[in-house]
Amino acid sequence: MYQPQSPIPVSIVTGFLGAGKSTLLNRLLADPALADAAVIINEFGAVGIDHLLVESSGDSIIELANGCLCCTVRGALIDTLAELTDRMQTGRVRPVSRVIIETTGLADPVPVLMAIMAHPVIASTFSIDGVVTLVDAVAGMTTLERHDEAVRQAAVADRLVITKTDLANGEAVAALERALAAINPMAEIVDGSAPEASRPHLLVAGLFDPARKPRQVGDWLSAEASRHAHHHHHDVNRHSEHIRAFSLIAATVASRGVIEAFLHRLAAEHGDHILRVKGVVALAGEPRPLVVHGVGPTVYPPRFLAKWPHGSEPQTQLVVIGADLSENAVRALFETYLDRPAIDRPDRAALEENPLSAFGFKR
Numbered sequence: 001m002y003q004p005q006s007p008i009p010v011s012i013v014t015g016f017l018g019a020g021k022s023t024l025l026n027r028l029l030a031d032p033a034l035a036d037a038a039v040i041i042n043e044f045g046a047v048g049i050d051h052l053l054v055e056s057s058g059d060s061i062i063e064l065a066n067g068c069l070c071c072t073v074r075g076a077l078i079d080t081l082a083e084l085t086d087r088m089q090t091g092r093v094r095p096v097s098r099v100i101i102e103t104t105g106l107a108d109p110v111p112v113l114m115a116i117m118a119h120p121v122i123a124s125t126f127s128i129d130g131v132v133t134l135v136d137a138v139a140g141m142t143t144l145e146r147h148d149e150a151v152r153q154a155a156v157a158d159r160l161v162i163t164k165t166d167l168a169n170g171e172a173v174a175a176l177e178r179a180l181a182a183i184n185p186m187a188e189i190v191d192g193s194a195p196e197a198s199r200p201h202l203l204v205a206g207l208f209d210p211a212r213k214p215r216q217v218g219d220w221l222s223a224e225a226s227r228h229a230h231h232h233h234h235d236v237n238r239h240s241e242h243i244r245a246f247s248l249i250a251a252t253v254a255s256r257g258v259i260e261a262f263l264h265r266l267a268a269e270h271g272d273h274i275l276r277v278k279g280v281v282a283l284a285g286e287p288r289p290l291v292v293h294g295v296g297p298t299v300y301p302p303r304f305l306a307k308w309p310h311g312s313e314p315q316t317q318l319v320v321i322g323a324d325l326s327e328n329a330v331r332a333l334f335e336t337y338l339d340r341p342a343i344d345r346p347d348r349a350a351l352e353e354n355p356l357s358a359f360g361f362k363r
Contacts, residue, residue, distance in 0.1 A: 006125070007123075007124070007125055007126050007127040008096065008097070008098065008099060008125060008126050009097075009098050009126075009127060009128075009129030009204075010098070010099045010100075010101060010116060010126045010127065010129060011098060011100045011101070011128075011129055011130055011131075011132065011203035011205075012103065012109060012112055012113070012128065012130070012131045012132070013025065013100060013101065013102045013103070013132050013134070013203075014102075014103045014109050014112075014133050014153045014157075015105060015133050015134030015135060015136075015153060015161075015163075016105045016135070016136070016143045016147060016149065016150040016153065017106065017276035017295065017321060018105065018136055018275070018276050018278075018293070018295035019134035019135060019136045019140075020134055020136070020163040020164065020192065021102050021103075021105070021134055022102070023163075024132075024134060024161065024163070024192070024197070024198075025100065025102060027197075027198040028100075028198065028199075028200055028202065028203070031198075031199065033200045034100075036094065036095065036096055036097045036098075037096060037097065037098040037099070037100055038084060038096040038098070038100070039100045039101075039102065040077070040080060040099060040102070041102045042101070042102065042103050042107065077101070077115045078115050081099070081116070081122050081125070081126060082122065084096070084099070085125050098203070099126065100203065105275075105276065105321075106243065106321075107149065107153075108149055108152050109131065109133075109152060109153055109156050110152060110156070110217075110220045110221060110224050111224055113128060113131075113156065113208065113221065113224075114221060114225060116128055117208070117221075118225055127207060127208075128208035129203065129204060129205060129206065129207065129208070130158040130159065130203060130204065130205025130206065130208065131156050131158050131159075131205070131208065132157065132158065132159045132161060132202060132203060132205075133154055133156070133157035133159070133160050133161070133187075134161045134162075134163050134192070135154065135161070135162050135176065135180065136163055137163060137165045137167065137168035137172065137173050137176060137192075138164050138168050138172075138295075138298070139295055139296060140162070140176045140179075141172070141175065141179060144179060144183075152220065154180055154183045154184055154187075155214050155216065155217055156184075156213060156217055157184055158187060158205035158206075158208070159187060159188045159189075159190055159202065159205060160180050160184065160187045160188070160189045160190065161190045161191075161192045161197055161202070162176060162177070162180075162189065162190070162191060162192055163192035164192070165192060166193060177189055186212050186213065190202070242323050242324050243321065243322070243323050244321075244322065244327075245319055245321045246319075246320055246327045246330075246331075247317060247320075248317075248318040248319075248320065248330070248331065249315065249316065249317055250282075250315075250316040250338055251282065251315060251316065252282045252283060252284045252314075252316065253281050253283055253284070253316055253337075253338065254283075254284055255283060255284065256281075256283060256286075256290060256302065259281050259283075259290070259292060259316075259337070260292075260299070260302065261337065262333065262334060263277065263292060263294055264299050265333065266294075266330065266333060267294055267297045267298065267299050268297070269329075269333070270322070270325060270326075270329070271297030272296070272297070273322045273323055274294070274295070274320065275295070275296070275322060275323055276293075276294075276319070276320070276321040277292070277293060277295075277299075277318060277319070277320050277321075278292070278293040278294075278318070278319055279292055279316070279317050279318030279319055280292075280305070280315075280316070280317055281302075281316045281318075282314040282315055282316045287307070288304040288305055288307060289304070289307075289308050289314065290302050290303070290304055290305075291304070291305060292318070318334075
């Protein structure tokens with residue numbers, strides 16, 4: 001009978017919406033050293049997207065029950081780790097040397113930590129080997145000011161990875177570094193574009209130690225430990241009174257030009273209320289899925305995956321997470337683009353020649 005490494009190290013990768021967690025995971029998982037790692041992905045919203053975007057050579061991607069990692073989903077994490085242990089012990093899955101948990105961008109990381117540290121059975125098999133928190137260099141300061149979850153994610157980190165530094169000026173990055181150091185002076189700050197940010201050693205930080213964190217982290221952990229378990233219904237699409245998610249589903253989209261025009265117009269009209277747009281797009285006549293994403297008023301260049309993940313049907317699925325965002329308005333806008341005739345362009349340069357200024361497109 002297989003006896004797992006005792007305890008199995010668990011790395012928690014967190015960071016606010018759009019910080020680049022899936023991109024980081026893909027870079028890390030490309031290294032053979034993580035070939036036997038299990039990845040648990042938690043998403044916010046009724047339709048999961050991230051598990052389609054994280055590429056792995058094996059069958060080690062586990063999609064956790066939808067919703068934030070809190071309340072009932074904390075219980076789902078415990079159940080998932082217990083089931084993983086059972087499957088390893090009975091030989092139904094190959095042994096794993098590390099578990100990587102990617103939290104939803106809206107997650108408070110404290111319940112995640114307590115799910116592992118405070119459960120006697122789970123703690124006997126798994127131990128937290130570091131928290132890696134990603135922070136967007138472009139939107140990071142605004143995110144820290146507006147969202148308590150982002151502050152908590154930074155405060156519990158062993159390593160803070162600043163992403164998208166190539167899109168921000170040096171002064172803004174330096175200001176963000178100072179803000180992060182004030183929140184968590186013990187954490188190592190890493191440039192997301194540096195080589196070490198793509199190496200598995202990024203995840204290795206030693207046993208998680210609350211004593212080496214800001215004082216409020218210990219207070220948060222104590223409060224979580226004393227909190228009774230929740231048994232109420234948890235709306236997987238709603239995070240708070242103001243923040244919720246919804247999905248846009250379609251069979252195919254006529255062309256890449258159409259979906260880009262939709263995203264840029266969506267950003268132009270509703271960018272102040274959009275926390276995240278992310279999805280995979282099935283283009284007419286194109287066998288590969290197109291990955292699209294944006295944060296606030298910014299739409300990032302799309303990219304193709306090599307193929308549709310095993311077991312997934314080609315289908316357009318977008319998840320929109322907004323704050324006080326009108327779902328009806330976004331759906332109506334999406335429908336107008338589904339009816340738009342295809343405007344094919346041979347490449348991105350040709351696409352940018354198309355006059356999209358009315359849609360908020362900026363060269």
